[in-house]
Amino acid sequence: MLGKLMKHQTKAVARILLIIHAAVLILAVLGGIFTSIFSQDTLGTNILIGFLLLIYILTLVFAFFATHFIMISRFYKSMFTTEGYLTHTLPVKPWQLLLSNTVTYLIVSILNLLILVSSLLIWIRPIGLGAELMDVISAFADMFGMSAPVLLLVICGYMLLSLLYLIGMFYASLSIGNLFAPHRLVASVITYIVLYVVTQVVSLILLLVSPWMDTLSSIEPTVSVTTQTQIVTQGEIAAQDLMAAREAFEPMISYFSWMMVASAILIAVLTIIYYVVTHYILSKKLNL
Amino acid sequence: MTAIVECKHLTKRYKNKEALSEIDLTLESGRIIGLLGPNGSGKTTLIKLINKLLVPTSGELLVAGEKPGVESKAMVSYLPEQSYLGDWMYVKDALDFFKDFYEDFDNSRALNMLEKLNIAPNDKIKSMSKGTKEKLQLILVMSRRAKLYCLDEPIAGVDPAARDYILSTIINNYDENATILISTHLIADVENILDDVIFIQDGKIRLHQDVDDIRSKQGTSIDHLFREVFKC
Secondary structure, eight states: HHHHHHHHHHHHHHHHHHHHHHHHHHHHHHHHHHHHHSOOOOHHHHHHHHHHHHHHHHHHHHHHHHHHHHHHHHHHHHSSHHHHHHHSSSSOOOOHHHHHHHHHHHHHHHHHHHHHHHHHHHOOOOOSSHHHHHHHHHHHHHTSSSOOHHHHHHHHHHHHHHHHHHHHHHHHHHHHTTTTTTTHHHHHHHHHHHHHHHHHHHHHHHHHHHHHHHHHHHHHHHHHHHHHHTTTTHHHHHHHHHHHHHHHHHHHHHHHHHHHHHHHHHHHHHHHHHHHHHHHHHHSOOOO | OOEEEEEEEEEEEEEEEEEEEEEEEEETTTTTEEEEOOOOSSHHHHHHHHTTOOOSSEEEEEEBBBBHHHHHHHEEEOOOOSOOSTTOOOOHHHHHHHHHHHTBOHHHHHHHHHHHHOOOOOBGGGGOOOOHHHHHHHHHHHHHHOOOOEEESTTTTSOOOHHHHHHHHHHOOTTSSSEEEEEESEEEEEHHSSSSSEETTTTEEEEEEEEHHHHHHHSOOOOHHHHHHHHO
16 A cells, blocks of 8 residues: 555656756766866866856756655645545555655655765766775764764664654644645744744754763863873874874764764654654544 | 444534534435535535544544444545546546555446547646546546445536536446435436435535435425525
8 A cells, every 4th residue: 555655656746856857967967078078278168167067056956955845745735735635535544645655755855865966976077086985984983983884874874864854844844734724835834934943942952051061162182282292202292192182082072972862862753743743633633 | 224324413613613513314325315505504514524534523423334434435435526636647647546546446437438538548637628627537436336425516517418427427337235425506407316315504404305205295396495495
């Protein structure tokens, strides 16, 4: 049943999304071709490529926002407009509708990001950037005390969570807005703004009262390193420099780790709340 | 005769208006029932409640003995007043949709009827006239072998020839064991196909009777009786 729901949800948006992303890729390929053909630094070629770049970037930005707008509209149309008469008389449960919509949105937004990033790479065509990037990632991974693949996994997990959070917030806003028919759309927008502001304020408060604010303000790495180096020999100075720097930065690193974990928990909790609210409204408070 | 729909003290309130007030009603299966009343009398509200597009404020509504839910949706075929097919759909998408979600959908029957109306699977719904869209929706809904058909104003807003077509489609695709609930305010056109009528006004049931009873005992047509009962 979920598969069938997702199939039809995808059908509804496939054509327009394919057109938009094809445009992005075509412009990227054109850009890649043009930059390799016209490699002379003349005014003519620069204007041409600059112009193409401008159109490409505009299309890129448009593609990103359009994709999200299309997915949000799809949810809204299929749930709360006359198309809702079709959706809600299907022999399926509300959670199935919610889950299928979410997964479709998730897949579409991930594909959107992949295509946009790939198109950028076609323009830039970095050689050897891969190896450099791996080095940077490994360095970060060391700092946080985990291996590079684990760090990548953590980053992907965090991005996935953020996407779910975003989608949940949109769906919840639309559902809550539907309670205020006939001013559904306005109410949805207002709900979203309210949720956004409240979340930001709460996060800020949590940040200010978190125990790490004191530690953060007491970090003075430069001072301790200088003090250390005055006492010992050259070889030992170098080693102790590194050690001292590391020690000094340790609270900062643990602070960031703590922030990552805390915000992940906060986002997860909020996401769950949003989905529970949406589900409740779809099952008990639907008044088409 | 089993009851396909049962309402006990069913009430639906919107903000300050009571769309349905303490409705007690039983719909027997195997009948063609007309839900007749002026605009705003509660006809659509009752149908939406049966289809779980609305939830009751108080009271009880049962479809085949159970509260409206997944099971009832699988056996109830609903035709709303407005177009509910996505603008993005082609006819074949709509057929696919019904085929996928409704086990009781008869695809060949639907294709047959569409062919007779020169509606092709590759036609885009957005480019159809209102009348054609209504006929398409009706065909999809009547091609399901459902236990209960809820048709909300199926003939309003179409020309008389189309009305005849719609009514004959309803009759020709009717399964004797199924129930058809037709809500309309165009009495004269439908009264010939009805078994029972329900008169509803201001959210209350005014009358619920067998059509033959009315014609023989009261010696009047339903249309005539309607005008009397609902005199302004």
